[in-house]
Amino acid sequence: xxxxxxxxxxxxxxxxxxxxxxxxxxxxxxxxxxxxxxxxxxxxxxxxxxxxxxxxxxxxxxxxxxxxxxxxxxxxxxxxxxxxxxxxxxxxxxxxxxxxxxxxxxxxxxxxxxxxxxxxxxxxxxxxxxxxxxxxxxxxxxxxxxxxxxxxxxxxxxxxxxxxxxxxxxxxxxxxxxxxxxxxxxxxxxxxxxxxxxxxxxxxxxxxxxxxxxxxxxxxxxxxxxxxxxxxxxxxxxxxxxxxxxxxxxxxxxxxxxxxxxxxxxxxxxxxxxxxxxxxxxxxxxxxxxxxxxxxxxxxxxxxxxxxxxxxxxx
Amino acid sequence: xxxxxxxxxxxxxxxxxxxxxxxxxxxxxxxxxxxxxxxxxxxxxxxxxxxxxxxxxxxxxxxxxxxxxxxxxxxxxxxxxxxxxxxxxxxxxxxxxxxxxxxxxxxxxxxxxxxxxxxxxxxxxxxxxxxxxxxxxxxxxxxxxxxxxxxxxxxxxxxxxxxxxxxxxxxxxxxxxxxxxxxxxxxxxxxxxxxxxxxxxxxxxxxxxxxxxxxxxxxxxxxxxxxxxxxxxxxxxxxxxxxxxxxxxxxxxxxxxxxxxxxxxxxxxxxxxxxxxxxxxxxxxxxxxxxxxxxxxxxxxxxxxxxxxxxxxxxxxxxxxxxxxxxxxxxxxxxxxxxxxxxxxxxxxxxxxxxxxxxxxxxxxxxxxxxxxxxxxxxxxxxxxxxxxxxxxxxxxxxxxxxxxxxxxxxxxxxxxxxxxxxxxxxxxxxxxxxxxxxxxxx
Numbered sequence: 047x048x049x050x051x052x053x054x055x056x057x058x059x060x061x062x063x064x065x066x067x068x069x070x071x072x073x074x075x076x077x078x079x080x081x082x083x084x085x086x087x088x089x090x091x092x093x094x095x096x097x098x099x100x101x102x103x104x105x106x107x108x109x110x111x112x113x114x115x116x117x118x119x120x121x122x123x124x125x126x127x128x129x130x131x132x133x134x135x136x137x138x139x140x141x142x143x144x145x146x147x148x149x150x151x152x153x154x155x156x157x158x159x160x161x162x163x164x165x166x167x168x169x170x171x172x173x174x175x176x177x178x179x180x181x182x183x184x185x186x187x188x189x190x191x192x193x194x195x196x197x198x199x200x201x202x203x204x205x206x207x208x209x210x211x212x213x214x215x216x217x218x219x220x221x222x223x224x225x226x227x228x229x230x231x232x233x234x235x236x237x238x239x240x241x242x243x244x245x246x247x248x249x250x251x252x253x254x255x256x257x258x259x260x261x262x263x264x265x266x267x268x269x270x271x272x273x274x275x276x277x278x279x280x281x282x283x284x285x286x287x288x289x290x291x292x293x294x295x296x297x298x299x300x301x302x303x304x305x306x307x308x309x310x311x312x313x314x315x316x317x318x319x320x321x322x323x324x325x326x327x328x329x330x331x332x333x334x335x336x337x338x339x340x341x342x343x344x345x346x347x348x349x350x351x352x353x354x355x356x357x358x359x360x361x
Numbered sequence: 362x363x364x365x366x367x368x369x370x371x372x373x374x375x376x377x378x379x380x381x382x383x384x385x386x387x388x389x390x391x392x393x394x395x396x397x398x399x400x401x402x403x404x405x406x407x408x409x410x411x412x413x414x415x416x417x418x419x420x421x422x423x424x425x426x427x428x429x430x431x432x433x434x435x436x437x438x439x440x441x442x443x444x445x446x447x448x449x450x451x452x453x454x455x456x457x458x459x460x461x462x463x464x465x466x467x468x469x470x471x472x473x474x475x476x477x478x479x480x481x482x483x484x485x486x487x488x489x490x491x492x493x494x495x496x497x498x499x500x501x502x503x504x505x506x507x508x509x510x511x512x513x514x515x516x517x518x519x520x521x522x523x524x525x526x527x528x529x530x531x532x533x534x535x536x537x538x539x540x541x542x543x544x545x546x547x548x549x550x551x552x553x554x555x556x557x558x559x560x561x562x563x564x565x566x567x568x569x570x571x572x573x574x575x576x577x578x579x580x581x582x583x584x585x586x587x588x589x590x591x592x593x594x595x596x597x598x599x600x601x602x603x604x605x606x607x608x609x610x611x612x613x614x615x616x617x618x619x620x621x622x623x624x625x626x627x628x629x630x631x632x633x634x635x636x637x638x639x640x641x642x643x644x645x646x647x648x649x650x651x652x653x654x655x656x657x658x659x660x661x662x663x664x665x666x667x668x669x670x671x672x673x674x675x676x677x678x679x680x681x682x683x684x685x686x687x688x689x690x691x692x693x694x695x696x697x698x699x700x701x702x703x704x705x706x707x708x709x710x711x712x713x714x715x716x717x718x719x720x721x722x723x724x725x726x727x728x729x730x731x732x733x734x735x736x737x738x739x740x741x742x743x744x745x746x747x748x749x750x751x752x753x754x755x756x757x758x759x760x761x762x763x764x765x766x767x768x769x770x771x772x773x774x775x776x777x778x779x780x781x782x783x784x785x786x787x788x789x790x791x792x793x794x795x796x797x798x799x800x801x802x803x804x
């Protein structure tokens with residue numbers, strides 16, 4: 047059937063085109079098919095990357111197109127690495143990445159483990175838990191901003207109900223100590239289901255006979271968890287951590303919508319600083335250098351992590 | 362067959378012709394870019410007269426304030442043709458002039474006999490000139506604006522509150538003449554129960570993302586003695602930006618934020634201020650004058666319930682206010698500059714300016730604002746006039762964006778987040794601004 051279709055297609059190919067194609071090798075044909083994608087990738091990924099690297103060595107500003115572009119060598123990089131505000135933004139980012147990953151992994155794995163018990167109605171609960179992940183970050187950011195409102199927000203009223211503190215005093219987004227946690231809570235709420243899904247895939251991939259063998263050996267549930275469940279699900283957990291780590295390192299939308307980096311600069315993560323330098327202060331060369339530093343940092347860390355992940359998988 | 366072919370051909374020609382005609386009719390439509398706010402709606406209404414007179418259609422591109430600068434500066438920097446006319450913020454004038462985004466209007470003004478002497482001097486310097494105080498015009502003053510205050514006249518006139526206030530502070534509760542008095546009033550109202558509701562002292566600018574906290578803090582700092590630079594030595598900022606008087610001014614702004622604003626007001630600008638006042642949360646409200654026509658008409662807080670006052674005096678008796686407002690310019694990348702200039706000529710007309718004011722826009726034309734009937738034309742007209750007489754503006758340098766970002770960060774870090782001292786914030790600001798001017802080769 048397939049042969050006949052191919053024959054029909056070949057017969058339908060106009061003779062001049064068929065003559066041209068006849069001389070092309072399989073490899074050539076493969077290149078012909080993938081070349082549009084490669085060209086597109088070069089145009090929208092590779093070229094901008096190299097252009098950004100070039101700009102990072104200059105004083106170029108996008109809002110001064112007529113100004114002469116000077117080569118500054120490594121001056122932008124030196125300035126960034128010596129800028130205290132940049133280091134504070136990096137610390138804020140690290141704090142945010144650490145706590146969101148820790149909470150999402152713990153809660154996500156626990157939820158996956160519970161869902162894997164296959165209790166009655168587990169399918170319904172799985173769907174319900176996945177809902178936050180399906181929402182747009184813009185929607186999530188905006189409605190949590192309302193929830194956090196000290197005067198009308200449900201969050202403040204809920205905390206007030208439990209703690210007895212007046213809602214007006216629960217200023218999640220205005221308080222320097224609480225604002226970073228307000229973002230961590232929202233990110234955890236939204237992305238824990240994602241971690242849960244990956245962990246659930248890991249748990250479901252563990253063959254049942256291993257548990258049966260452990261049962262025969264009279265291993266306790268606790269022992270089975272530490273010796274079978276956790277080690278065998280670990281590559282999946284590590285994969286989830288990798289994905290969330292990369293995502294949260296460049297987190298922008300949620301922070302921008304909830305606090306805009308404030309109060310002061312307490313929630314100003316690296317991506318917010320980068321946006322301010324690039325599109326508010328119009329330091330294009332400087333911000334390109336910062337973007338390259340961030341790229342190298344994420345790329346380097348991700349590579350080290352992937353090597354560790356491979357080692358765990360080979361065990 | 363032949364007749365069907367003819368019919369089809371006829372239809373196709375008719376469709377082509379009508380499309381071409383409609384394109385021709387729209388070819389001269391002008392697009393005016395501005396912020397999405399109440400005065401923009403008034404301008405839409407006003408511009409219908411221009412279309413009636415000239416046959417030139419008007420399209421509008423309005424962007425919310427929070428994205429206004431990002432959106433339109435991107436447009437100008439990329440030499441976009443979206444806007445034929447733009448009402449750009451006063452601080453953009455330096456960059457727009459030096460980077461060739463705006464058409465220089467001197468020759469056009471001379472030809473059409475439009476004189477800048479006919480406009481309020483502060484608006485000419487603020488919205489049209491670059492370099493400042495030189496006769497180089499890049500815009501026609503379009504929308505006068507200044508930071509001032511509204512207050513709840515109905516609360517201020519409650520006899521029991523007046524009595525309590527007098528006993529506590531020793532002076533009559535009324536619009537404050539000094540910032541110290543303003544703080545006393547704000548403290549008096551903070552967390553007070555009025556008509557069964559908890560109310561707060563004042564709504565002030567604290568927004569971090571665009572320009573909010575800078576506009577608010579500067580509005581106070583000017584009257585405390587803040588100066589951008591040494592008047593005798595441009596760009597010399599040490600001991601001017603961070604003078605003892607400036608430090609006192611910034612400390613006052615933080616104290617006002619800490620004592621007397623509604624809960625969670627850590628990122629408030631124009632919209633949040635309007636909401637706070639309209640919802641009956643605050644006794645006083647700092648905002649640009651453009652908000653006043655809308656508040657005056659508001660059923661809950663407008664009419665007899667609202668009063669207006671000029672920015673109060675500082676401790677040394679100085680009294681200044683932060684300039685807002687914009688001029689209208691012709692974008693140099695527009696293909697319809699001739700029509701755009703026609704619009705400017707039409708807009709400069711006295712009758713059009715009078716109608717502009719009556720619709721809710723703030724005219725900058727002397728013939729309108731110096732008309733003897735003007736102060737009584739609206740309850741806020743006199744406050745607007747008095748405020749416009751004492752304006753100061755932020756840097757309008759081509760590098761205004763990084764200058765603004767630096768002040769946003771330094772002020773928010775200190776005032777809202779409580780990090781460091783006022784002196785640290787202003788010393789840091791001198792450092793940041795010096796760096797910007799050094800990068801520009803101006804120092």
